[in-house]
Amino acid sequence: MVNDILSAEPPDDAGSETLARYSYQVQLAAVACLSLFLDDSVESIVCEWAEDYVVIRSSGSELVSVKHLEPSQGSWSIATICTSGGLRHLFEWWKETEPKPLCRLQTNGGLKTGPNEAKTVAQACKTGADLERIAELVVGRIGASSTSEATQFLKMLTIEDELPKRDDLMPRVHSDLDSLVSRLGWSNDDAKRYFKAVLDEVWEASSSDVRAAGRSLSYANGDVTAYARARARKTINRERLDAALARSTQGWGRSKLVTKL
Secondary structure, rough: OOOOOOOOOOOOOOOHHHHHHHHHHHHHHHHHHHHHOOOEEEEEEEEEOEEEEEEEEOOEEEEEEOOOOOHHHHOEHHHHHHOOOOHHHHHHHHHHHOOOOOOEEEEEOOEEEOOOOHHHHHHHHHHOOOOOHHHHHHHHHHHOOHHHHHHHHOEEEEOOOOOHHHHHHHHHHHHHHHHHHHHOOOOOHHHHHHHHHHHHHHHHHHHOOOOHHHOOOHOOOOOOOHHHHHHHEEEEOOOHHHHHHHHHHHHHOOOOOOOOO
């Protein structure tokens, strides 16, 4: 019998681990949002839409899937990266989308090496070499109808592996900010506070439940703007970030449990 619940060690901490992995996804999306200040071709970042986030550029879109592996889970194999690693899900959305989007998998996990393994898939996507042979290896695993279709998907895929693990990501981001502040137009003193404001906006956008709007009474009664407003809440653009930075300067920005600064 436990008289004091806080004196007993819980058998697991799965809830905290799940939240930490979700925060990892939010942090990477926030890093992507910095491109709104740096690249005029980037128009917006849409959070939790089809994939973990979508980068909207003037030239088209990019679907981004984020997968975090704990050290005990080892590296991605060609089999696991297609299933739990998210390539099949990316392919399914790529297949349904016109015009065809770019696709990206971001993961802290390593990739198993070998001529028929995950590392070779990533290298082929990067260099464009040996794509047809690689496509034959993944065609069934991702659910493609033909090797040709799988090849076209791989041509538009980037696998970004061995990113910092969740405990190391924010220190790396803060270090990278030092080299970006002049391009961002931020001061060194403001960089962490401004990035936290970006994180808050991404957290809010990612948490917005667009399906709830689709189930609302107003939407059922024909108010399509209710759904559009909910979709807009998932979208980060330069105007939204400028407003968030202004609020943080005035000292009344929102506080979210995303990361320790």
